Amino acid sequence: MHARAQAGWVDGERGMTSLGLRRDRSAMAARVARDIPNGSYVNLGIGLPTRIAEHLNPERGVVLHSENGILGMGPPPEPGNADPDLINAGKEPITLMRGGSFFDHALSFSMIRGGHLDICVLGAFQVSIAGDLANWHAGAEDAIPAVGGAMDLAIGARRVFVLTEHLTRAGESKLVEKCTYPLTAAGCVDRIYTDLAVIDVTPEGLVVREIVQGWTLGELCRISRLKLRGNPVEVAP
Amino acid sequence: MHARAQAGWVDGERGMTSLGLRRDRSAMAARVARDIPNGSYVNLGIGLPTRIAEHLNPERGVVLHSENGILGMGPPPEPGNADPDLINAGKEPITLMRGGSFFDHALSFSMIRGGHLDICVLGAFQVSIAGDLANWHAGAEDAIPAVGGAMDLAIGARRVFVLTEHLTRAGESKLVEKCTYPLTAAGCVDRIYTDLAVIDVTPEGLVVREIVQGWTLGELCRISRLKLRGNPVEVAP
Amino acid sequence: MSSKVVADVEAAVGGIESGSTILIGGFGSAGLPSELIDALIANGASDLTIVSNNAGNGEQGIAALLQARRVRKILCSFPRQSDSFVFDALYRAGEIELELVPQGTLAERIRAAGAGIGAFYTQTGFGTRLAQGKESRIIDGKGHLLEHPIHADFALIRAELADPLGNLTYRKSARNFGPVMATAARCTIAQVSRVVGIGELDPEAIVTPGIFVRRVVCTRGRRQAGWTESAA
Amino acid sequence: MSSKVVADVEAAVGGIESGSTILIGGFGSAGLPSELIDALIANGASDLTIVSNNAGNGEQGIAALLQARRVRKILCSFPRQSDSFVFDALYRAGEIELELVPQGTLAERIRAAGAGIGAFYTQTGFGTRLAQGKESRIIDGKGHLLEHPIHADFALIRAELADPLGNLTYRKSARNFGPVMATAARCTIAQVSRVVGIGELDPEAIVTPGIFVRRVVCTRGRRQAGWTESAA
Numbered sequence: 038m039h040a041r042a043q044a045g046w047v048d049g050e051r052g053m054t055s056l057g058l059r060r061d062r063s064a065m066a067a068r069v070a071r072d073i074p075n076g077s078y079v080n081l082g083i084g085l086p087t088r089i090a091e092h093l094n095p096e097r098g099v100v101l102h103s104e105n106g107i108l109g110m111g112p113p114p115e116p117g118n119a120d121p122d123l124i125n126a127g128k129e130p131i132t133l134m135r136g137g138s139f140f141d142h143a144l145s146f147s148m149i150r151g152g153h154l155d156i157c158v159l160g161a162f163q164v165s166i167a168g169d170l171a172n173w174h175a176g177a178e179d180a181i182p183a184v185g186g187a188m189d190l191a192i193g194a195r196r197v198f199v200l201t202e203h204l205t206r207a208g209e210s211k212l213v214e215k216c217t218y219p220l221t222a223a224g225c226v227d228r229i230y231t232d233l234a235v236i237d238v239t240p241e242g243l244v245v246r247e248i249v250q251g252w253t254l255g256e257l258c259r260i261s262r263l264k265l266r267g268n269p270v271e272v273a274p
Numbered sequence: 275m276h277a278r279a280q281a282g283w284v285d286g287e288r289g290m291t292s293l294g295l296r297r298d299r300s301a302m303a304a305r306v307a308r309d310i311p312n313g314s315y316v317n318l319g320i321g322l323p324t325r326i327a328e329h330l331n332p333e334r335g336v337v338l339h340s341e342n343g344i345l346g347m348g349p350p351p352e353p354g355n356a357d358p359d360l361i362n363a364g365k366e367p368i369t370l371m372r373g374g375s376f377f378d379h380a381l382s383f384s385m386i387r388g389g390h391l392d393i394c395v396l397g398a399f400q401v402s403i404a405g406d407l408a409n410w411h412a413g414a415e416d417a418i419p420a421v422g423g424a425m426d427l428a429i430g431a432r433r434v435f436v437l438t439e440h441l442t443r444a445g446e447s448k449l450v451e452k453c454t455y456p457l458t459a460a461g462c463v464d465r466i467y468t469d470l471a472v473i474d475v476t477p478e479g480l481v482v483r484e485i486v487q488g489w490t491l492g493e494l495c496r497i498s499r500l501k502l503r504g505n506p507v508e509v510a511p
Numbered sequence: 512m513s514s515k516v517v518a519d520v521e522a523a524v525g526g527i528e529s530g531s532t533i534l535i536g537g538f539g540s541a542g543l544p545s546e547l548i549d550a551l552i553a554n555g556a557s558d559l560t561i562v563s564n565n566a567g568n569g570e571q572g573i574a575a576l577l578q579a580r581r582v583r584k585i586l587c588s589f590p591r592q593s594d595s596f597v598f599d600a601l602y603r604a605g606e607i608e609l610e611l612v613p614q615g616t617l618a619e620r621i622r623a624a625g626a627g628i629g630a631f632y633t634q635t636g637f638g639t640r641l642a643q644g645k646e647s648r649i650i651d652g653k654g655h656l657l658e659h660p661i662h663a664d665f666a667l668i669r670a671e672l673a674d675p676l677g678n679l680t681y682r683k684s685a686r687n688f689g690p691v692m693a694t695a696a697r698c699t700i701a702q703v704s705r706v707v708g709i710g711e712l713d714p715e716a717i718v719t720p721g722i723f724v725r726r727v728v729c730t731r732g733r734r735q736a737g738w739t740e741s742a743a
Numbered sequence: 744m745s746s747k748v749v750a751d752v753e754a755a756v757g758g759i760e761s762g763s764t765i766l767i768g769g770f771g772s773a774g775l776p777s778e779l780i781d782a783l784i785a786n787g788a789s790d791l792t793i794v795s796n797n798a799g800n801g802e803q804g805i806a807a808l809l810q811a812r813r814v815r816k817i818l819c820s821f822p823r824q825s826d827s828f829v830f831d832a833l834y835r836a837g838e839i840e841l842e843l844v845p846q847g848t849l850a851e852r853i854r855a856a857g858a859g860i861g862a863f864y865t866q867t868g869f870g871t872r873l874a875q876g877k878e879s880r881i882i883d884g885k886g887h888l889l890e891h892p893i894h895a896d897f898a899l900i901r902a903e904l905a906d907p908l909g910n911l912t913y914r915k916s917a918r919n920f921g922p923v924m925a926t927a928a929r930c931t932i933a934q935v936s937r938v939v940g941i942g943e944l945d946p947e948a949i950v951t952p953g954i955f956v957r958r959v960v961c962t963r964g965r966r967q968a969g970w971t972e973s974a975a
Contacts, residue, residue: 075513076513078722098513100676100721100722102722103916104846104847105770105773105916105919106770106916106918106919107916108720108721108722109676109714120915121772121773122773122774122914122915122916122917123773123915123916124770124771124773124916128770128771128772128773133714133915135709135710136674136675136676136678136709136710136712136721137714138678138712138714138717138720138721139714139715139717139913139915139916139918140717140720140918141850141918141919141920141921141922141923141950142770142846142847142849142850142919142920142923143626143850143851143853143854143922143923144720145850146626146846146847146850146851147622147625147626147627147694148720148722148723149627149847150626150627150628150847150851150865150866150867151624151625151626151627151694151695152627153625153694153722153723154722174872179835180823181822181823181827181830181831181834181835182822182823182841182843183820183821183822183823183824183843184820184821184843184844184845184846184873185820185821185845185846186820186845186846186847187845188845188847188848188867188868188871188873189845189846189847189848189867192866192867192869193627193847193866193867219871219872220870220871220872221871222866222869222870222871223869223870223886312745313745315954335745337908337953337954339954340684341614341615342538342541342684342687343538343684343686343687344684345952345953345954346908346946357683358540358541359541359542359682359683359684359685360541360683360684361538361539361541361684365538365539365540365541370683370946372941372942373906373907373908373910373941373942373944373953374946375910375944375946375949375952375953376681376683376684376686376946376947376949377686377949377952378618378686378687378688378689378690378691378718379538379614379615379617379618379687379688379691380618380619380621380622380690380691380858381952382618383614383615383618383619383858384854384857384858384859384926385952385954385955386615386859387615387619387633387634387635387858387859387860388856388857388858388859388926389859390857390926390954390955391954411640416603417591418590418591418595418598418599418602418603419590419591419609419611420588420589420590420591420592420611421588421589421611421612421613421614421641422588422589422613422614423588423613423614423615424613425613425615425616425635425636425639425641426613426614426615426616426635429634429635429637430615430634430635430859456639456640457638457639457640458639459634459635459637459638459639460637460638460639460654619858619860623863626851627865627866628851628863628864628865629863629864629865629866629880629882629883629885629887630863630864630880630882630887631855631860631861631862631863631864632860632861632862632863633859633860633861634859634861648861648862650861650862651861653861655861655862680947681947682947683946683947713948714915715912715913715914715915715948715950716945716947716948718947
């Protein structure tokens with residue numbers, strides 16, 4: 038794991054003090070990569086999820102899908118070799134792996150909506166204890182809305198992983214009893230990867246499977262302002 | 275026109291005696307071909323409609339569609355050159371014109387259902403004065419039913435032509451007040467070409483535009499057992 | 512990276528259990544996965560629901576599967592052909608269930624399954640006896656029927672070239688139902704004329720991307736079916 | 744046989760009238776028919792309804808069309824981008840109507856128009872604020888929304904190669920919305936990098952058959968758009 042441990046944070050106003058460490062973004066991405074079975078078809082959302090690709094050894098045969106019509110997406114090109122006709126869903130230049138293919142948006146979203154993707158990994162503003170996801174609209178009524186393929190991915194992929202920091206910059210938990218931001222889809226999330234823990238969404242609520250060294254389930258509950266269950270394995274950041 | 279005039283028929287039992295001639299099948303097909311504008315996209319049904327292609331000079335740029343996934347269908351191959359992977363909707367060997375293309379059934383029926391075909395020409399058991407078409411099921415309750423693409427073509431093409439003998443072998447009119455055979459689609463037929471006449475389906479009923487020499491509108495009404503209107507041009511068989 | 516190419520047709524149809532719903536590609540004999548059907552007969556699964564454009568002709572392919580009494584129900588657009596005597600006899604004897612589906616609706620219902628569409632409205636069939644028991648609705652003044660997806664356990668299709676990732680191309684009008692059926696089954700099995708290396712297929716010309724294909728088997732000998740069928 | 748190839752972009756956009764609904768291909772700048780959009784601006788049509796994945800970026804392409812105040816309403820999935828300031832300003836000022844459509848639903852609604860599907864049910868958006876005002880239905884225990892086709896008067900798309908019959912191929916991820924949009928307009932206009940002779944395109948590799956294309960124009964100079972956009 039590429040983890041470079043970072044110091045925990047202190048938010049005096051909210052009284053949340055971490056004694057533990059947390060995973061950096063690279064380590065978070067690497068942790069998700071470990072859970073992707075060899076040979077899976079996977080869509081990685083814009084932002085941090087895109088970086089999971091860096092942790093997927095090509096020998097594992099994981100095939101990356103991009104909703105703008107690509108299967109077998111490869112890494113960014115060498116500098117100077119960008120092709121404006123070959124971009125990912127984040128509109129960044131990428132390459133095509135051998136054996137990749139191009140297709141139109143109708144077929145691309147058939148793959149998504151039709152349940153052909155084994156896994157998609159999305160970012161989140163909020164995830165509820167029921168697995169509801171809010172990741173497209175920050176709630177401000179005057180905001181310019183934009184949804185892209187998030188709603189299709191959330192309902193379509195066989196398993197939906199969320200990869201996100203545990204707390205917002207303002208120190209609020211992204212794990213919530215009920216989403217206050219507009220939903221992307223209800224009950225769609227299977228697993229949540231944060232900088233502090235790996236958490237499953239189960240019919241009995243959120244169950245913590247792994248927790249970063251130095252944290253206790255109690256502390257995690259406190260900063261999450263939620264009752265989290267589980268008997269988590271303690272893992273290195 | 276390739277018309278070889280045939281003698282009219284006599285059906286003593288029904289008291290229908292024709293004094294006129296009728297078009298042979300080649301002349302019927304040629305007559306429809308004349309009405310197909312240059313550059314049209316056209317689907318020709320199985321059976322007699324298929325023979326319209328023989329009367330379409332390639333210079334006219336009419337593009338033939340086959341519902342099994344071909345645009346730009348060409349004539350049958352030279353003997354011995356049949357390719358089992360290149361067949362028309364009637365499962366006969368055909369060829370592909372330069373500029374033709376292959377595609378799957380979903381796209382093929384998108385062309386049909388989406389209104390992209392300018393014309394389709396279908397056979398008929400019965401056509402009603404309202405333009406209802408019955409051409410897939412002869413009505414016998416113990417018959418093996420088979421519909422193929424007929425219902426899609428009937429509702430999808432911009433204009434639906436029917437090409438059929440005016441009377442059944444038993445001497446019954448294929449033009450009827452109301453179809454007694456199961457419908458292919460309601461109100462779909464625009465024009466009817468028979469061995470005796472060319473007839474438009476209009477909101478005011480059937481209007482005879484052309485009639486084969488030797489026939490009168492009155493005679494046509496009598497053998498059709500319908501009130502047909504119009505001021506038909508008399509044409510050679 | 513593991514390959515999707517399996518050794519033979521027996522391995523290709525492995526795991527097809529009785530009671531399965533199976534999409535079978537082809538329009539007449541073009542695109543019909545004959546060797547896979549023969550292997551399915553040898554495999555022994557019964558009580559099958561078959562979805563295919565036709566209901567077999569002569570005593571080969573789907574007709575042989577029917578004759579072996581493996582099929583409980585068939586969904587197709589054109590069962591009656593000049594030599595569909597096997598189907599005809601079973602149907603008249605009440606020994607096979609038929610769901611007759613217009614050809615375009617058949618393709619679209621299969622596509623809907625593959626594309627995750629819950630149901631769709633089409634004008635095709637409205638006002639006909641095939642509308643019996645179906646919900647209808649007037650949209651923009653025109654009558655439509657509500658049609659539901661056809662999901663399947665397996666799809667047996669024939670393609671031309673494949674690579675080990677399961678990417679497929681087809682040949683001429685043998686393409687027909689292959690690409691849509693490939694999307695609609697839990698397990699799509701393709702028999703192909705040739706397997707090429709990864710990277711040998713043009714990424715712009717791949718018709719069925721490998722995500723839709725589970726198993727590939729190379730069957731070089733292609734049956735030359737006759738031209739005796741007479742209708743679509 | 745008459746050719747669909749027209750002399751220049753002005754001829755290509757001829758007849759586009761005010762009040763038209765226009766599909767515009769592209770995902771970001773890949774596949775965006777920039778020269779056709781410029782010609783549309785010069786053409787002068789206003790009160791347009793635009794359907795495109797994005798609402799323009801910088802001051803080019805769709806953003807320029809918006810800035811020229813030609814657009815009454817836009818249907819898109821992702822209007823907000825780092826440099827979508829033209830759209831943002833019009834939207835905040837209430838000077839443009841927005842219908843936000845999830846990307847897959849946008850593609851499928853356009854496809855439905857092209858395929859003659861009256862309406863369809865999808866799970867996408869169920870239980871969200873984008874479901875407001877939409878009919879819903881539970882199918883197989885899952886909530887679905889009823890979505891309607893997006894028919895258009897014109898489609899402006901960018902492809903790679905064309906022949907005089909209007910057959911098209913695309914290049915890499917610039918394919919995106921082109922093939923579906925081509926099917927859904929009364930008049931589809933394609934700008935392409937090169938026109939080849941009839942018979943030069945492989946019949947197996949044609950992506951958009953000519954039946955869907957009315958006009959083709961060759962625009963060799965391709966804009967090299969920057970990589971500044973940041974989101975889908």
